[in-house]
Amino acid sequence: LNPRPVYFLSDFGLTDEFVGVVHAVIASRAPGVSVIDLSHLIQPHDIRTGALTLERAAPWLAGGVILAVVDPGVGTERRPVAVEASDTVLIGPDNGLLLPAAHILGHPDRAVELENRTDAPGDTFAGRDIFAPAAAAAAAGTPLDQLGAPVDPATLVELPLPGPARENRGLKTQVLWIDRFGNAQLNATPLDAGPVTHIELAGGRHPAAVVRSYGEIGDGYALVVDSYGRLAVSANQRNAARELGLTPGDEVWLGRDQ
Amino acid sequence: LNPRPVYFLSDFGLTDEFVGVVHAVIASRAPGVSVIDLSHLIQPHDIRTGALTLERAAPWLAGGVILAVVDPGVGTERRPVAVEASDTVLIGPDNGLLLPAAHILGHPDRAVELENRTDAPGDTFAGRDIFAPAAAAAAAGTPLDQLGAPVDPATLVELPLPGPARENRGLKTQVLWIDRFGNAQLNATPLDAGPVTHIELAGGRHPAAVVRSYGEIGDGYALVVDSYGRLAVSANQRNAARELGLTPGDEVWLGRDQ
Amino acid sequence: LNPRPVYFLSDFGLTDEFVGVVHAVIASRAPGVSVIDLSHLIQPHDIRTGALTLERAAPWLAGGVILAVVDPGVGTERRPVAVEASDTVLIGPDNGLLLPAAHILGHPDRAVELENRTDAPGDTFAGRDIFAPAAAAAAAGTPLDQLGAPVDPATLVELPLPGPARENRGLKTQVLWIDRFGNAQLNATPLDAGPVTHIELAGGRHPAAVVRSYGEIGDGYALVVDSYGRLAVSANQRNAARELGLTPGDEVWLGRDQ
Numbered sequence: 139l140n141p142r143p144v145y146f147l148s149d150f151g152l153t154d155e156f157v158g159v160v161h162a163v164i165a166s167r168a169p170g171v172s173v174i175d176l177s178h179l180i181q182p183h184d185i186r187t188g189a190l191t192l193e194r195a196a197p198w199l200a201g202g203v204i205l206a207v208v209d210p211g212v213g214t215e216r217r218p219v220a221v222e223a224s225d226t227v228l229i230g231p232d233n234g235l236l237l238p239a240a241h242i243l244g245h246p247d248r249a250v251e252l253e254n255r256t257d258a259p260g261d262t263f264a265g266r267d268i269f270a271p272a273a274a275a276a277a278a279g280t281p282l283d284q285l286g287a288p289v290d291p292a293t294l295v296e297l298p299l300p301g302p303a304r305e306n307r308g309l310k311t312q313v314l315w316i317d318r319f320g321n322a323q324l325n326a327t328p329l330d331a332g333p334v335t336h337i338e339l340a341g342g343r344h345p346a347a348v349v350r351s352y353g354e355i356g357d358g359y360a361l362v363v364d365s366y367g368r369l370a371v372s373a374n375q376r377n378a379a380r381e382l383g384l385t386p387g388d389e390v391w392l393g394r395d396q
Numbered sequence: 397l398n399p400r401p402v403y404f405l406s407d408f409g410l411t412d413e414f415v416g417v418v419h420a421v422i423a424s425r426a427p428g429v430s431v432i433d434l435s436h437l438i439q440p441h442d443i444r445t446g447a448l449t450l451e452r453a454a455p456w457l458a459g460g461v462i463l464a465v466v467d468p469g470v471g472t473e474r475r476p477v478a479v480e481a482s483d484t485v486l487i488g489p490d491n492g493l494l495l496p497a498a499h500i501l502g503h504p505d506r507a508v509e510l511e512n513r514t515d516a517p518g519d520t521f522a523g524r525d526i527f528a529p530a531a532a533a534a535a536a537g538t539p540l541d542q543l544g545a546p547v548d549p550a551t552l553v554e555l556p557l558p559g560p561a562r563e564n565r566g567l568k569t570q571v572l573w574i575d576r577f578g579n580a581q582l583n584a585t586p587l588d589a590g591p592v593t594h595i596e597l598a599g600g601r602h603p604a605a606v607v608r609s610y611g612e613i614g615d616g617y618a619l620v621v622d623s624y625g626r627l628a629v630s631a632n633q634r635n636a637a638r639e640l641g642l643t644p645g646d647e648v649w650l651g652r653d654q
Numbered sequence: 655l656n657p658r659p660v661y662f663l664s665d666f667g668l669t670d671e672f673v674g675v676v677h678a679v680i681a682s683r684a685p686g687v688s689v690i691d692l693s694h695l696i697q698p699h700d701i702r703t704g705a706l707t708l709e710r711a712a713p714w715l716a717g718g719v720i721l722a723v724v725d726p727g728v729g730t731e732r733r734p735v736a737v738e739a740s741d742t743v744l745i746g747p748d749n750g751l752l753l754p755a756a757h758i759l760g761h762p763d764r765a766v767e768l769e770n771r772t773d774a775p776g777d778t779f780a781g782r783d784i785f786a787p788a789a790a791a792a793a794a795g796t797p798l799d800q801l802g803a804p805v806d807p808a809t810l811v812e813l814p815l816p817g818p819a820r821e822n823r824g825l826k827t828q829v830l831w832i833d834r835f836g837n838a839q840l841n842a843t844p845l846d847a848g849p850v851t852h853i854e855l856a857g858g859r860h861p862a863a864v865v866r867s868y869g870e871i872g873d874g875y876a877l878v879v880d881s882y883g884r885l886a887v888s889a890n891q892r893n894a895a896r897e898l899g900l901t902p903g904d905e906v907w908l909g910r911d912q
Contacts, residue, residue: 213867259883351471367517609729625775
């Protein structure tokens, strides 16, 4: 029986030793487990971006252990948890970070609260002292109910993620994510949008159609069906988000000329 | 039989989940294959820097699978390919990225075109949907001819990389790469250069001799034989490229006083 | 017998291929050895930060091979060494980088000088050509005395790391490290400090008590017992170091109102 891989996301950055030490803890407790980094450049304490990043990655992580640490409440009353969704285990703080991915992977079927105490010299690095040992145990095959005391999954913190809304100006959407290439992913799919001829945003109105590749865009902008099936405001080999001044949370209306 | 390692380079950055998801795809299709990251901080769409980075690394990657994705034409007519050079397989877009490394590793002996269609929700992430599955298969031992339809290697896109040229002012060279320490690698070796007493560039003329270590440089600049056997304009524990205003593509003449 | 993991720290950055090539060298010489990255974003030539980073990580690395390369003197007279401290081997330049971690892990019991010559095309990449092969050998089980000629551990370069000092204004401490979250770690423990009511620094005087979690801080600042058991000047979900203008090396007095 192969151990399960651990997929690891955090806001730890890559300059300090935090990420490496978490890897070391897992390697020493579960030799042979592979740890795959998803991102550690989530901005400090940005739970929403962490949750959306996990949600996007989730379809490719099924069957593994997801270790996610964006944890502004470390050392306080927020609960450290392990959540089972179908055959995947998600481990991290109960602050909304885990559930969007859990919903993609199935359903948060069962959950436990991890022991919130360690013998470490200080209480500020739960990633190392609480979450990594739990992830190592889960990857090595420890059943969920041996990781902590049962918790009602219905009590886990949900992160409100608004959907698109139909308005007179068109479909009101929100920017979820700006990727490295300047694509601005919206909270809408081609099915949500239907036919589109232009987008409207704080900076003005721009012609934009729904297309399947950057090469079809020409000199302006388009709504590309991105690799997650969502629409993204994009340009061809240019940074659309920078040009249009878009940032996460901004509103974009998808309109159709009469 | 051990699986071959996959060496992975891209312009995906380290903030988004792209790199981790590619690792996850390989881990699920070829468990036990190790994936070694070369760089993911190639500037978006900078094929030339990606190709030069792979070329420099190539001598240490022989026998593995090289997965390289700098792919401004994703989803268009450019071909996704796998190229065999001696006992190494290179996988990526046919846009010039792969061939400089292939030439170092032997010769692009055989090539196939990968199937350009997937069942993913969108067509913009060929690294995840086309190239990673091919790399996983190659690492696990699938022969090249089972990865796609044969392509004449002579039709693969070559990237023009100019050599140095002898001129009255001296040997005209070009900056290929500025590394993290500010060394400006030139497209010339000590053999190309012969004896040198100074360098000439847009910012003026500076004494410079060919040396083997930074410790020999003193307060000014020198041409250090770098770890790839090329000459680099360098300083000792200072950032030469920043001081001299050098960037990739700049011209530097290597001269000799009479 | 499982091979030992290699823990790897450097100032190589993540843009150039340096880190990946070191991984490739180890993979080809010691297949199956896992290499865990601690940090490669140490500022170029910043031996002190590299040494402190290794020292902090050390308790979680026992029994492995530590490969550390911050090496401004590459190619000069500085010695490449392997040092044994209890059951851990530390490999890198003899410039002060290794000893703080060795002291945490036990004691630098034995040391050897690595062969300082290679057949590489240039002499500027000891990480690839000298240190990585030694780390691969050590991880695969080669005994220390087969890695080089014996060196008296007492001759290894020590890095002076000042301790706190009692003064009239309070305990004089030094900032060792600013982490990603803006916590400013001091060279003092709660035992060193005793009761504290305020901190004094170049920018003024601020109330601050010793606490165990960020959640206890309120709107100002506190001395949090960090995850290494040292005191850190911190704020709750704000960047204390940026607000207070603290950088490594700065002095902070821990005072007590009468």
